[in-house]
Amino acid sequence: MPTWSWIVIAVVVLIIVVLALIAGASMMRKKRSDRLKDQFGPEYERAVDTAGGQRAAEKELLARERKHNKLDITELTPQSRARYEQAWQETQARFVDDPSQSVSEADRLVTEVLRERGYPIDDFEQRAADISVDHPKVVEHYRAGHILHLAQQRGEIGTEAQREALVHYRTLFEELLRPDHETRDTAETPAERETGTDTAKGARA
Template sequence: MSTVATIAVVVVAALVVAAIAAVALRPQLHSRTLKRQFGPEYHRAVAAHGTAKAAEQDLEERLRRRRDLDVKPLSAEARERYRNDWTDIQEEFVDTPEQALIDAGRLIGRVMHDRGYPSDDHEESLAALSVDHARALQGYRRARVVARRAQEGEAGTEELREAVVNARGLFTELVDAGSPSSRSTTPS
């Protein structure tokens, strides 16, 4: 066999091996991409669905539904108004921490609605938020658990304070996303 033929065989063999490796590794790369994008929400979905495959199908569906939404940044005026509303909630916390946490949840709901996230169905809202704000959503979920405990009279002031801080993480991301100062660091 000539040198050119040998080189051609080696190149073809290398291409075949590379193609097989790419096909074999694609699911792992896809899983890694979803884990990176969804962070703790990925693991939450696996726990909820029982298998990584079922969880990944759910997360893919969330991505598809999110693409259909018209999520937009807030205007500068709306951002300022919402920040002022959040300041009022923090002041309210001093006298009525339970009500402040409830009002924080309502304010986040208004911001979500104004941004274009679904706001009629709570689970659909959380699924859509998980695409863009998965890490902050984890804190918001914890805040909602504390809010339910507070309604039953089972949450102390420190728990309520931590819940408001957790809710503020999502609030801040929602309000700041797409603003000139956050375009390079905050997801929409």
């Protein structure tokens, strides 16, 4: 066989290999994207918006997963769960007489539960990122409650917004108290049950 024939064959084989590698890489990227979309749900779209594109968003979400995997997240004991449930009932009942104090206590209770379960609590944005891995649907309610709590501290909101803040906090609080095998992160949240929609979207700053 002439030399040029071998060269042609080699080039054809090389092209086939390169195309196969490109196709394989494309399939792997799609598989990764599908997994992240399934894992993070609405948090995936939020990451795309805030990161400025799909590739940057997926890089961020993968980094969240890697960091989260290093954390020692544990369930609450039945005793702790009962104690927090009682504390929340008292906090919610206090809303009638002192909405501001009730919202502040709700923020504190959520932070205490996060600390006891093993989430780092030093920085809010990092806290929300860590929570999003386990609770991608309700983390937006946490952000909404936090925004309203900060607005309350500045004296910028009234009773109705304070009520919304309490509902947002309760959404995450209930999810954090629930045993992992009973999580309902994909179910209707308290905020949705009370308003008929996902109110966290409306509270986004």
